[in-house]
Structures are given as structure tokens and as C-alpha cells.
Amino acid sequence: MSKTYSRDEVARHSSPKDLWVVIDGKVYDLTEFAEDHPGSAVVLWKVAGQDATEQFFAFHRQEILFKYKRLCIGSIEGQQSLLQPASFGSMSTVPYAESLSAIQRPSPFYNESHLAFKKAIRAFCDEHIQPDCELYGNSGKVPDKEIFLKMGEANLLALRIAPGKHLKGLKLPGGIKPEEYDYFHESIIHEEFSRCGIYGYGEGLGSGMVIGLPPIMAFGPAWMQQKVVPEILSGRKLVCLAITEPTAGSDVAGLTTQAVKTPCGKFYIVNGVKKWITNGTFCDYFTTAVKTGDGRYDMTVLLIERGQGVSTETIKTSGSTSAGTAYVTFENVKVPVENVIGKEGRGFEVVMSNFNHERWIMCAAACSAARQVIEECFKWATQRKVFGKALIEQPVIRYKLGEMIAELESAQSWTDMTTYQMTKMSYAEQNKKLAGQIALLKYRCTRMVHLVADNSVQIFGGRAITRTGMGRIIENFNRVHKFGAILGGSEEIMLDLGVRQAMKFYPKNARL
Ligand SMILES: Cc1cc2nc3c(=O)[nH]c(=O)nc-3n(C[C@H](O)[C@H](O)[C@H](O)COP(=O)(O)OP(=O)(O)OC[C@H]3O[C@@H](n4cnc5c(N)ncnc54)[C@H](O)[C@@H]3O)c2cc1C
Incomplete structure (x- = not known):
């Protein structure tokens, strides 16, 4: 059993040469550590011999306590500490922190x-x-x-x-x-x-896999199902989706990477470049859209394996390069004709087949990321004291939190309803009936994320624009929250698609 101390005893260790503090009912000996304290020894001297719980949580995330648990020498007699390291898989009890x-x-x-x-x-x-x-x-x-x-x-x-x-x-x-x-x-x-x-x-x-593998599973020939799919699902090999080019983003049909058949008819020779390919820097396979004819939609999807003529370079986006976002060059790459995914000339169909699922995934992920930010804001607003009281006691801050929650839960509800509809439809039916709805839903979610990002900065203040420490999650969220508004179809394209799809179902006899 760990040692217990009275508060009077802790108070006797109140000098730079003998420095104890109490945090969350536990006693820490910081005498040696003080000189290494990143915030300087001076701030520790000021709380020597005292309960520094409030000061600690004004500046540190709770994981710091667990990181420095070796400095803990016991606990205050009769006091339970409130914090425990979260066990794996535990759910938050902060309001709205979990779906x-x-x-x-x-x-x-x-x-x-x-x-x-x-x-x-x-x-x-x-x-x-x-x-x-x-x-x-x-x-x-x-x-x-x-x-x-x-x-x-x-x-x-x-x-x-x-x-x-x-x-x-x-x-x-x-x-x-x-x-x-x-x-x-x-x-x-x-x-x-x-x-x-x-x-x-x-x-x-593996975000590249989430969009790069479904075309192989849905349209790939038997050999790919037997060899490539198990390699990828086991984690031994990685795949990405390579559609976008410097000249073809929203306008997918505008791509120029070309595949020309060799005279023997057994191979294609691929030349061209792809841009912003997620996981491209480290993947083994590229599910690649190429032009195989002169028509605007004359497109084929090929499985290209990393090898001679394939090179990748990291593109530094606003997010971490851990994403492996790549500029990919195909220079005279020889690809067997067996690597066609679907049929030659029918690539546009293959490319389009998975977009709705990708966009729906982005909606689920956006709600979850926003939820995490709201949890951070709730905690921060409760523990940060300004003008003598917690931030949460300011009506303006409660308004901001309320706005974030209302936006999130509306987006979550529509996402859930769409998910329910997906459970009742075949994949083909989903693509026919839900394409427009999912496009509009994605817009709803990325707009929600905007508001959550904006309000979170105002709640966290300077820490929201500081990469480490209390606001690190808010800072990251604000650096990257625009990704969802561009990737997988930008907001403008989503709204346009949503209405164009609705027009398909517009009754001929509808009149004012
Ligand atoms: C980090 C990152 C990762 C990505 N990962 C992949 C990947 O793994 N695989 C892949 O193939 N692609 C990937 N992309 C590409 C992504 O899908 C495209 O960036 C996106 O489709 C938009 O294309 P663009 O950037 O070329 O914009 P553009 O098409 O050049 O459009 C520029 C702006 O104009 C607007 N615009 C375009 N057309 C219209 C219109 N008709 N009406 C009104 N406004 C319009 C758009 O909304 C956009 O905001 C990634 C991109 C990024 C940034």
C-alpha cells in the first residue's frame, strides 16, 4: 500500500531544496524535477508545500500526471484521487462526448x-x-x-x-x-x-485502402481476388486510389495519364502523373484511372504495382506527412492487361462506384472528430479559470458550446438516418437513390465542422493555436478541418450533385 501523508506534513516541504506538492490527492516530490520543469522551476517554487491541483490543470493535460507517476511518493490520508489512467476501450462520461x-x-x-x-x-x-x-x-x-x-x-x-x-x-x-x-x-x-x-x-x-480496395473487390478479376485482396486485408501489402491529377480534380474525366497497349496486346505502357494520392508514398499497389482512348470518358482502371517506372514523392499538406500524401509519376510503366479492374473503357463506372461510400465514411468520421473537439472544449471550459471563475460560467461560452452540440447532433442524426437507409438497400440501390442525399449530407457535416472548429478556437484562446499542450487537438483540428470540404468532392460539387440528383426524381407534373 502506498504511503499516506497529512497536509501539514506536505506543507513542511516547501522550499526549492525540498519541494513537495499535492495534485489530485497524490503527493509528488518535485525537488529534483524542478530544474527540468519546462515551465521553469520558479512556478513550482510558488506552490511548494501546497495543493497545486488547480494550477496543474490550468496548464497540463492529465496524461502528464501518468507520465511522471515515478515522482509520486504517496497520497493524502483519507483522500481519494479522482483521476485514474483510462483503461483500454473506456467511454467518456462527458456530456455529448460519445455518440x-x-x-x-x-x-x-x-x-x-x-x-x-x-x-x-x-x-x-x-x-x-x-x-x-x-x-x-x-x-x-x-x-x-x-x-x-x-x-x-x-x-x-x-x-x-x-x-x-x-x-x-x-x-x-x-x-x-x-x-x-x-x-x-x-x-x-x-x-x-x-x-x-x-x-x-x-x-x-489505411485511408488509401478504404478507397483503393473496393474497386478491386467489386470489379477485379479472379486472380486479384485470390492474391491481392488477401494480401491487403491481412496488412501485408498496402493499396491506394490514384485518380486525381494536376489537371483533373473535381473534373475526374479530365485526366491525362495514358495507357497504350503494346503491339503484342499483352501489356499497357502507362505514362502520366497523379497528385495528392493518400498513402501513395508507402503503398505497394495503385488502383489507377488512366485514359485508354480519345473520348472524354474513355477511361480504364488498372492495378499498378510499385516497380520500375513508378516513383512517389511526399506532398506536404497542412496535415501530418504520416498520411503519405503523394505525387506519383508513372514513366513507361509496363502493366499486364490482366491488371484491368472492370472492363477496358469502362473505368468511369468503376471510379464512380465507390464515391458515395467514401463520402458517407467522411460524414461518420467528421461527426466523431467534432465530438472529440466538443469534449475537449467542455473539459477546458470547466477547468480554465478567468476573471475569478470557470469559463463555463460565462453565458457566451455556454452559447458557443450549445451551438456546437446542436450542429453536431443534427449532422449525426442525418448521418444515422442515412446509415439506416443503407442497411435496407443493395449497393447498387444506394448508388441510385442515396448519391444526392449523401452529397448533401457531406456538405452538412463539413459545414458543421467549420462551426465546431471556429468556436473551439474562441473557447481555447491562445492554446488553440499552439501545437503542443492543452490545445493540441484543437490546433490540429483547425489546421486540417478544411480537408473534408475538398477531398472526395468539394462542398460546391456536393451541393450541385445533390440538387442534380434530386432533379432526376423530379415529378414531371410538379407545378406551383
Ligand atoms: C490531402 C489530399 C488527399 C487526397 N487524396 C486523394 C486520393 O487518395 N486519391 C485521389 O485520386 N485524389 C485525392 N485527392 C484529390 C481530391 O479528391 C481533389 O483535391 C478534389 O477532388 C478537388 O480537386 P482539386 O483540388 O483539383 O480542385 P479543382 O477541381 O481544381 O477545384 C478548385 C475549386 O473550384 C471549385 N469548383 C470546381 N468545379 C466547380 C464547379 N463546377 N462549380 C463550382 N465550383 C467548382 C471546387 O469546389 C474547388 O473548391 C486528395 C486531395 C488532397 C488535398
Whole structure:
């Protein structure tokens, strides 16, 4: 049992040469540490021999306490400490910090299996992903290969693709049966992966696979299903989606990378460049859209393996280079004709087939990331004291929090309703009936994120624009929150698509 002390005894250790403090009911001997304290020894001298809990939480996140637990020499007699290191998979009890399913309010959509699944995925992320993210996310190192293998082993890579026959016979986290797995489970896994707090690192965890593998699974020939799909789902190989070019972003049909058949008809020779390809710097395969004719939509999708003639360079975006965002050059790359995904000349169909699913994933991830920011803001507003009281006691701050919550929960509700509709439709039906709705939903979510980002800065003040410390999650969120408004179809394109799709269903006899 650890030693206990009275407050009087702590008070006797109140000089620079003998410096004890109390934080959250625990006694720390900071005598040796004071000179190494990043905020200077002086600030520690001021609280020597005292309870410094309030001062500590004005400047530090709680993980600092756990990091320096070696300095803890005991506890105050009769006082329980409030903080414990969170166990793997634990859920937050801060209001609105978890989606409604997680706090077990009645829900028409979520059941016990979703909650069990959420806990299991969070436990995996807490144990295997978070430590690597915190160590390397800011320096831009790409996630360790070991993490991909672990994700493969736990079948998480397969789960991030969608419900489907590829899950048959797999052992799933949380004791979920493969036949039970639905789009709500899938939305949960995307939510959990977006919680790591460093967006680029999260993208580095296989976002390229999430968009690059489905075309192979849906349209690839048998040999790809037998060789490439298992390689990727096990984490042994990585894939990305290479469509965008410097001249072709929103206008996908404007691409110029060309594939020309060799006279023997057995190969294509590919020449061209691709831009902003997520995970491109470290992936093994590129699901690549190329031009195979002169017509605007004369497009084919090829699986190109990294090898001779393929080179990748890092593009430094506002996010962490852990995402592996790449400029890809194909120079006289020889690709066997067996590598066609779908049919030659029908690539546009292949490219378009997965956009709705990608955009829906972005909605789930946006809600989750915003939720994490709201939790940070709630905690900060409660512990930060200004003008003699906690920030949360200022009506203006409560208004800002209320605005964020209302926006988030509206976006979450529409996302959940859309997810429900997806569970009732085939993939083809989803693409026909939900393309416009998902485009508008994505716009709704990225606008929500705007407001959350903006308000969060005003709640955190200077710390929101400081990369380390209390505001690090807010700073990262504000640096990267625009990504969702551009990637996978920009806000302008989404609104336009939403209305154009609605027009398809417009009744001929509708009149004022
Ligand atoms: C970090 C990052 C990662 C990415 N990852 C991938 C990836 O893995 N694979 C991949 O293939 N691509 C990827 N992309 C590309 C991404 O999908 C495109 O950036 C996006 O589609 C927009 O294209 P663009 O940037 O060329 O903008 P442009 O098409 O040049 O558009 C510029 C602006 O004009 C607006 N605009 C364009 N057309 C219209 C119109 N008709 N009406 C009104 N406004 C319009 C757009 O909204 C946009 O804001 C990534 C991009 C980034 C930045």
C-alpha cells in the first residue's frame, strides 16, 4: 500500500531544496524535477508545500500526471484521487462526448452489439494505435508496418471496407458475428479511427485502402481476388486510389495519364502523373484511372504495382506527412492487361462506384472528430479559470458550446438516418437513390465542422493555436478541418450533385 501523508506534513516541504506538492490527492516530490520543469522551476517554487491541483490543470493535460507517476511518493490520508489512467476501450462520461448509442440512450438504430463493437475497436485503438500516433504523428512518420499487420490479424482492415461476403467466417471484435455486421458497425469503426487526434496520422492508417480496395473487390478479376485482396486485408501489402491529377480534380474525366497497349496486346505502357494520392508514398499497389482512348470518358482502371517506372514523392499538406500524401509519376510503366479492374473503357463506372461510400465514411468520421473537439472544449471550459471563475460560467461560452452540440447532433442524426437507409438497400440501390442525399449530407457535416472548429478556437484562446499542450487537438483540428470540404468532392460539387440528383426524381407534373 502506498504511503499516506497529512497536509501539514506536505506543507513542511516547501522550499526549492525540498519541494513537495499535492495534485489530485497524490503527493509528488518535485525537488529534483524542478530544474527540468519546462515551465521553469520558479512556478513550482510558488506552490511548494501546497495543493497545486488547480494550477496543474490550468496548464497540463492529465496524461502528464501518468507520465511522471515515478515522482509520486504517496497520497493524502483519507483522500481519494479522482483521476485514474483510462483503461483500454473506456467511454467518456462527458456530456455529448460519445455518440448516443455509446451512452446507451434508447436508439432506433443502435443495439448492444454496436456498443460491444465500439468498445472493442476503441480498446484496439487505445492499445495499438494511440501510443504510435502520439510518438510519431507530429513528426510525420508513417504508421508502423506492425500496426497494419495487427489490424489485419484482428480483421479490422476487412471491417473498414463494408459489410459483405469478404467477412464470412472471420472472428470479429466484440464477439460480433459476420452476418450481424451492418453499416452502423462500419460507421463505428470509422468513428473510432478518426479519434486519434492527429488527422494525417489517422489517414496514414489505411485511408488509401478504404478507397483503393473496393474497386478491386467489386470489379477485379479472379486472380486479384485470390492474391491481392488477401494480401491487403491481412496488412501485408498496402493499396491506394490514384485518380486525381494536376489537371483533373473535381473534373475526374479530365485526366491525362495514358495507357497504350503494346503491339503484342499483352501489356499497357502507362505514362502520366497523379497528385495528392493518400498513402501513395508507402503503398505497394495503385488502383489507377488512366485514359485508354480519345473520348472524354474513355477511361480504364488498372492495378499498378510499385516497380520500375513508378516513383512517389511526399506532398506536404497542412496535415501530418504520416498520411503519405503523394505525387506519383508513372514513366513507361509496363502493366499486364490482366491488371484491368472492370472492363477496358469502362473505368468511369468503376471510379464512380465507390464515391458515395467514401463520402458517407467522411460524414461518420467528421461527426466523431467534432465530438472529440466538443469534449475537449467542455473539459477546458470547466477547468480554465478567468476573471475569478470557470469559463463555463460565462453565458457566451455556454452559447458557443450549445451551438456546437446542436450542429453536431443534427449532422449525426442525418448521418444515422442515412446509415439506416443503407442497411435496407443493395449497393447498387444506394448508388441510385442515396448519391444526392449523401452529397448533401457531406456538405452538412463539413459545414458543421467549420462551426465546431471556429468556436473551439474562441473557447481555447491562445492554446488553440499552439501545437503542443492543452490545445493540441484543437490546433490540429483547425489546421486540417478544411480537408473534408475538398477531398472526395468539394462542398460546391456536393451541393450541385445533390440538387442534380434530386432533379432526376423530379415529378414531371410538379407545378406551383
Ligand atoms: C490531402 C489530399 C488527399 C487526397 N487524396 C486523394 C486520393 O487518395 N486519391 C485521389 O485520386 N485524389 C485525392 N485527392 C484529390 C481530391 O479528391 C481533389 O483535391 C478534389 O477532388 C478537388 O480537386 P482539386 O483540388 O483539383 O480542385 P479543382 O477541381 O481544381 O477545384 C478548385 C475549386 O473550384 C471549385 N469548383 C470546381 N468545379 C466547380 C464547379 N463546377 N462549380 C463550382 N465550383 C467548382 C471546387 O469546389 C474547388 O473548391 C486528395 C486531395 C488532397 C488535398
